[in-house]
Amino acid sequence: MMGAGAVTMEAQAEPAPVYGPRLEGFAYPWPVREFSFASQRQTLRMAYMDVLPERTNGQVAVLLHGKNFCAATWAETIRVLTGRGYRVIAPDQIGFCKSDTPENYQFSFEQLALNTRALLDSLGVEKAVMIGHSTGGMLAARYALMFPDRLTQLVMVDPLGLEDWRAKGAPWRSVDQWFAAERHKTAETIRAYEKKVYYAGGWKPAYEPWVQMLAGQYRGSGGEALAWNSARLYDMIYTQPVLYEFPALRVPTVLMIGDKDITAIGADGASPEVRARLGHYPVLAKATAAAIPGAKLIEFPTLGHAPQIQDPEAFHSALLEVLR
Numbered sequence: 565m566m567g568a569g570a571v572t573m574e575a576q577a578e579p580a581p582v583y584g585p586r587l588e589g590f591a592y593p594w595p596v597r598e599f600s601f602a603s604q605r606q607t608l609r610m611a612y613m614d615v616l617p618e619r620t621n622g623q624v625a626v627l628l629h630g631k632n633f634c635a636a637t638w639a640e641t642i643r644v645l646t647g648r649g650y651r652v653i654a655p656d657q658i659g660f661c662k663s664d665t666p667e668n669y670q671f672s673f674e675q676l677a678l679n680t681r682a683l684l685d686s687l688g689v690e691k692a693v694m695i696g697h698s699t700g701g702m703l704a705a706r707y708a709l710m711f712p713d714r715l716t717q718l719v720m721v722d723p724l725g726l727e728d729w730r731a732k733g734a735p736w737r738s739v740d741q742w743f744a745a746e747r748h749k750t751a752e753t754i755r756a757y758e759k760k761v762y763y764a765g766g767w768k769p770a771y772e773p774w775v776q777m778l779a780g781q782y783r784g785s786g787g788e789a790l791a792w793n794s795a796r797l798y799d800m801i802y803t804q805p806v807l808y809e810f811p812a813l814r815v816p817t818v819l820m821i822g823d824k825d826i827t828a829i830g831a832d833g834a835s836p837e838v839r840a841r842l843g844h845y846p847v848l849a850k851a852t853a854a855a856i857p858g859a860k861l862i863e864f865p866t867l868g869h870a871p872q873i874q875d876p877e878a879f880h881s882a883l884l885e886v887l888r
Contacts, residue, residue, distance in 0.1 A: 606668075627653070644884070672800060673804055724801055811856070
């Protein structure tokens with residue numbers, strides 16, 4: 565079995581992929597469709613996959629990706645859910661992946677939730693199970709707060725925003741500072757971060773395509789636009805915590821947490837004393853579950869920020885159980 569070093573060397577030996585501004589050249593596992601809509605005085609295109617099961621159970625699942633993820637990273641979850649009869653809709657949010665990356669756009673979780681509702685309206689979807697991972701978990705929570713009658717169930721997978729990093733002392737950064745940092749991202753820096761945070765220090769060859777997905781877009785002609793969008797999205801995540809409103813959630817909610825997750829936006833710029841207080845997900849998970857009326861908590865003791873990728877079998881077994 566190859567170790568992490570062997571995977572890295574193999575990846576570096578192959579030609580480094582270069583992808584277009586809308587991730588052109590990176591194949592998704594199902595056909596990608598486009599939803600065009602007007603928002604903030606411009607026409608935007610939202611990419612999405614709409615995957616139908618062979619035999620329907622009459623239910624729809626909407627999958628919301630995280631910041632360094634795309635709809636394609638839900639591939640195994642889509643296979644599992646369609647196999648159980650769900651119609652699955654997996655969008656790329658505006659500013660991400662195969663959707664438009666507008667130079668001028670005010671990013672907010674409310675705006676992204678509104679965009680998502682507009683997409684579902686266009687597809688005739690009135691109610692759905694909403695499953696959000698990472699930043700998508702924050703978005704799913706905001707959607708549930710804004711449109712509770714549109715959900716049958718809310719599932720948050722290692723959502724960001726379970727703590728207020730600013731209130732705990734993580735220093736604020738300007739969008740310009742975020743942008744400068746994003747422009748220096750490479751496959752090596754992305755891989756190192758994901759290994760530490762997403763996969764609890766482990767590495768498998770199956771993770772490498774997601775590294776190259778991001779790195780390839782940064783290498784391409786849309787790299788600067790991607791970094792600019794990413795900078796504004798970090799600002800959105802840092803400045804718009806949803807945790808204070810968890811008690812107001814009124815939909816059946818499941819929280820799925822990898823206990824080895826240590827994600828904390830801004831922690832890398834904090835003092836050692838502040839950093840030591842951030843990203844304790846077993847503690848945050850229990851506090852969040854207690855704050856949400858009737859919430860169910862599922863913990864994966866050995867997994868990190870992306871349990872659906874790190875251990876698909878354990879994750880999907882737990883997911884199907886709570887959906888049932």
